[in-house]
Amino acid sequence: MMRPAKFRQARPCDDAAYGKLMREMIFTKPARLIMTDDALVDMEALHHHLFKLEQTSEGLAVGFPGFVGKLQGITGSLALILHMAHDLVKYGGGSGVTEAVDEWTVDRVRRLVLDFILPHAHEFYCGTGTAAGERLRKIASWILTSNKSRIVVSDLTTNIADCRGLEVPEINQRVSPLIAGGWLMPEDKTQYCRAWKVNPQVYVQLAERAREEEERKAALAQLLGTRTKE
Numbered sequence: 001m002m003r004p005a006k007f008r009q010a011r012p013c014d015d016a017a018y019g020k021l022m023r024e025m026i027f028t029k030p031a032r033l034i035m036t037d038d039a040l041v042d043m044e045a046l047h048h049h050l051f052k053l054e055q056t057s058e059g060l061a062v063g064f065p066g067f068v069g070k071l072q073g074i075t076g077s078l079a080l081i082l083h084m085a086h087d088l089v090k091y092g093g094g095s096g097v098t099e100a101v102d103e104w105t106v107d108r109v110r111r112l113v114l115d116f117i118l119p120h121a122h123e124f125y126c127g128t129g130t131a132a133g134e135r136l137r138k139i140a141s142w143i144l145t146s147n148k149s150r151i152v153v154s155d156l157t158t159n160i161a162d163c164r165g166l167e168v169p170e171i172n173q174r175v176s177p178l179i180a181g182g183w184l185m186p187e188d189k190t191q192y193c194r195a196w197k198v199n200p201q202v203y204v205q206l207a208e209r210a211r212e213e214e215e216r217k218a219a220l221a222q223l224l225g226t227r228t229k230e
Contacts, residue, residue, distance in 0.1 A: 024088050025081075033080065038103040043079070046110050047072050053118075053223040056216050064125040071113060078109045114225070122224060135162050136177055143183065143198060144206060145213050151184075152195045168192050 035043065054068040083101045138160055143151065146159075153171050156163045163171060169191040178184045184196040 021085060021088060025084050028084065028088070033083070033101055035079075035101045035106075036103065039079075039101050039106045042103050042106040042110070043075065046075060046106070046113065049223065050075075050113075052219065056219040056223065064121065067121050067125065068118070071117070075109050075113060078112060079105055082108055082112075118224065135174060138162055139174060140178065140183070141213050141217075143178075143202070144209060145217065147203065148198060149200070150195060150197050168194060 050068055050072050054065050057065045057068060079101055083099075083105045086105065087099055139156065142156070142159055146155070148155070153168055156171055156175075157166065163174065166174070172186075172191050172193055175184055175196065179186060179196070182199055183202050184198060186193040187195045187197065
């Protein structure tokens, strides 16, 4: 996973083979490449997975669904790059780049996308902050699916990524629209209120919405391969 940047360090490196491969890829003659039948099936499965993730990640973080949607197009480019690199190393001199792109290559594209690109993108988009309306939607979504009659500050800071590290007055500011809208009833009227009762009518009137949110979160967690917090 990405870490904070560190100042550059001068270290010896042997990148001659990498430089040679890049030059060979750049100057390889144009060729018409196809995928094997098995590779096409595997690529279609990857595209279907990304499509479902795009549809279920709405509201997770601003920009994330759009990023996932673009990945479907990028997978083809990644497959060509990995295919060319593998065959040039294996055969040398460009003689192997006309071979069909097989399921071995598509599997490596799948691993690159699901095990590396998506986890990094998830961390990036969830850590860049969201607009006030989106923040409020995350809190409302969690309340709907929590089924709690009473929530406390630690519920929000533990279960909602955007609330982590906030002070009590900041939490009160975040939930103030829900108080005004009748969702929450504060146990005291100060900016240091630490607990709120949930209006039971929220669960009655929005039962269908709560079910949809539960299904969305479960599907999102499964597609990302992790437990997803709002």
